[in-house]
Amino acid sequence: MIRISAALSALGLLAACAMPPKGTDEQDLMAWDSAVASIGCELVSEGDYQPVELQSGLSRTQVQEIAAYKVKTEEAVPTETGGVRLVTGSCAPASEMTAEPMADAETAETAAG
Numbered sequence: 040m041i042r043i044s045a046a047l048s049a050l051g052l053l054a055a056c057a058m059p060p061k062g063t064d065e066q067d068l069m070a071w072d073s074a075v076a077s078i079g080c081e082l083v084s085e086g087d088y089q090p091v092e093l094q095s096g097l098s099r100t101q102v103q104e105i106a107a108y109k110v111k112t113e114e115a116v117p118t119e120t121g122g123v124r125l126v127t128g129s130c131a132p133a134s135e136m137t138a139e140p141m142a143d144a145e146t147a148e149t150a151a152g
Contacts, residue, residue, distance in 0.1 A: 060104035063097075070095035071105045072128055080130035082106055083122030 059068055074094035078087050082102070091102050106123040109115035114127045126132060 060101060060108055063101060063105060067095070067097060067101065068105060068108075071097065071102065071109075072125060075125045076129050080125045081118060081122055082125075083118065083120050087122070 059065075071091065074091040075082055077094060078090050081087065082091060088099060088102060091097070092099060095102070097105070106115060109125065110117060110123060115123045115125045118124050124130070
């Protein structure tokens, strides 16, 4: 019984860590992603925050909280300048985006030759 309780408690803590910021939903997260992608995938300075706030309809606090959430879920990474870089979707590093098509090309070559 103790093992089950401990496992459920640990699962609850993990779920709590991965929860989006309070007062935000999936649409807010998608709007944040889209807005950050539109400014070059990095959120660093005032010049980055304002367009993200305007495009997403989120407050500064929400933008910052979602950025922290994205870092926790590894959808974004901290930058050396103290900002955040989105690393999913259209902002995914080029090496990740080209890895799969190259594998398909190799498969096609192998099948043809």
